[in-house]
Amino acid sequence: MARGDYSFILSSRWLRYIALAVLAACACGLLANWQNHRREERDAQIATIEAHYEGSPVPLNLALATRDDTLRADQEWTKVTAHGRYDTAHTVLARNRSLGGQVGFYVVVPFDLERGGQIAVVRGWVPVPSDSPQPELDSLPQPPQGQTTVTMWLRPAQDGAKDDNPPGSIKAIDPARIPGMDEPYAHVYGEMAAEEPAGQDGLQPLPKPNTDPGSHLSYTMQWIAFGIMILIAVLIGARRERSARAEDRARADARESAEADEGFVLVDKDALASGARLGDESRYGGGAETAYRPRRGIKRPHWEDEEDEGLDDQGV
Numbered sequence: 251m252a253r254g255d256y257s258f259i260l261s262s263r264w265l266r267y268i269a270l271a272v273l274a275a276c277a278c279g280l281l282a283n284w285q286n287h288r289r290e291e292r293d294a295q296i297a298t299i300e301a302h303y304e305g306s307p308v309p310l311n312l313a314l315a316t317r318d319d320t321l322r323a324d325q326e327w328t329k330v331t332a333h334g335r336y337d338t339a340h341t342v343l344a345r346n347r348s349l350g351g352q353v354g355f356y357v358v359v360p361f362d363l364e365r366g367g368q369i370a371v372v373r374g375w376v377p378v379p380s381d382s383p384q385p386e387l388d389s390l391p392q393p394p395q396g397q398t399t400v401t402m403w404l405r406p407a408q409d410g411a412k413d414d415n416p417p418g419s420i421k422a423i424d425p426a427r428i429p430g431m432d433e434p435y436a437h438v439y440g441e442m443a444a445e446e447p448a449g450q451d452g453l454q455p456l457p458k459p460n461t462d463p464g465s466h467l468s469y470t471m472q473w474i475a476f477g478i479m480i481l482i483a484v485l486i487g488a489r490r491e492r493s494a495r496a497e498d499r500a501r502a503d504a505r506e507s508a509e510a511d512e513g514f515v516l517v518d519k520d521a522l523a524s525g526a527r528l529g530d531e532s533r534y535g536g537g538a539e540t541a542y543r544p545r546r547g548i549k550r551p552h553w554e555d556e557e558d559e560g561l562d563d564q565g566v
Contacts, residue, residue, distance in 0.1 A: 258495065259488055271484040278477030282470050289466035294323070296461045302327040303458060307401050307443075310369070314404075317367050320437045321406045327459065328404045329443065334363040336371075336393040340430030342420050343384055349375045349454065357390055357453055358423060358439070360430045361400060368431045370423060370439040371402060374453025387418055391452030394445060402440030 258264060307329040314321070321328075337360040344356035354377040361371045373393060379385050410422030420427055425434035441456050 256488060256492055258491060264488070267487070268484060271480050274480045275477040278473045278480065282473035282477070285466050285470040285473060289463070289470060292463055292466060295326075296463060298324055299327050299459050299461055302329060303403065305329055307331045310363070311365060314435065314438065317433065317435045318437070319435075321404055325404065326406065329401065330404055330440070331399060331401050332361065332363055332369060332440075333397065333399050334361050335396060335398055336360070337362055337368070337430050338393060340428065341387050341390065342418055342428055343376075343387070344372070344420050344423050345384065346421065347375060349377075349457070352377055354378055355384060356423070356456075358420070358428065359393055360428060360434075361398075361440075367433040367435065368425075369435045370407075370425050370428055370431065371400060372423070372439065372441045372456065373445075373449070374442065374455055376453060384419060391450035393449040394447045399446045400440070400442060401444045402442050404438050405441055407437050407439055 259268065302325075305328075308331070310330040310332040313325065313328050313330045341357065341359045344358050347354055347356045354375050356372045357374055357376060358370050358372050360368045362368050374391075376385055376390065405423075408422035408424050410420060410424030410427040413421040413424075413427065415421060415427060423439050425431050425436055425439065428434070
């Protein structure tokens with residue numbers, strides 16, 4: 251392998267790293283795309299609310315031509331007016347509705363229309379009483395008697411087909427599950443904005459819908475950043491391994507050069523394994539040892555020098 255190249259990434263270990271990194275980056279991309287779709291949906295909802303909530307009301311029959319019409323997404327929160335009278339005998343409470351962090355009920359009253367049919371109207375909210383599971387219907391603030399003009403925002407009806415509703419209570423605001431509504435607007439209900447004449451005070455109006463865009467955009471950017479960081483981490487790891495391999499190769503080269511300069515004995519291991527002895531002819535043209543030079547800079551022991559001096563004195 252050439253020094254400093256990236257051929258090691260073709261090893262099975264690195265191919266596994268790369269495959270996992272690509273899968274993780276793809277997962278981050280899918281999550282980013284999902285959050286971006288949620289952001290687009292939320293932006294569309296906010297645009298619809300801002301377009302209709304404060305707008306001028308239109309007659310109910312212009313917003314929905316028939317009682318079987320469904321409410322398109324861009325029609326939600328359309329403000330309409332309707333003329334008729336409340337059917338207070340069939341008032342129901344939509345349970346499990348919270349407001350301001352407190353659990354309570356929506357007060358839902360059928361509204362008999364002058365042109366025929368009915369529409370369910372949420373007149374307001376009441377809290378759970380302290381002494382009973384739900385308030386008595388007779389104790390609720392009453393709507394106006396006789397002919398009334400109601401201004402309301404249209405909302406899509408909920409599916410309550412599988413709900414188990416005790417008398418006077420519903421879980422989903424489903425016109426088909428509200429007593430007294432024989433010819434209802436089947437797919438919508440209304441949240442009351444005003445009524446003329448006004449009914450009794452005591453119900454808390456429903457708040458304006460939330461227009462907070464949420465954190466979908468920041469989550470989208472975070473997932474994109476995570477995917478990029480994963481790929482960058484693989485690149486950094488590859489660069490570091492390449493540098494480490496280059497440093498190891500450089501150290502090995504330096505060690506081999508130092509060993510050659512210092513005259514280490516190089517032994518033919520194959521020759522020794524086949525029975526040759528040091529000094530025998532090897533396959534390389536010499537003995538099993540191929541080279542030897544005394545190490546430079548190593549002094550003889552002092553006792554050898556003293557012995558040589560003694561022999562010289564004796565004339566040997």
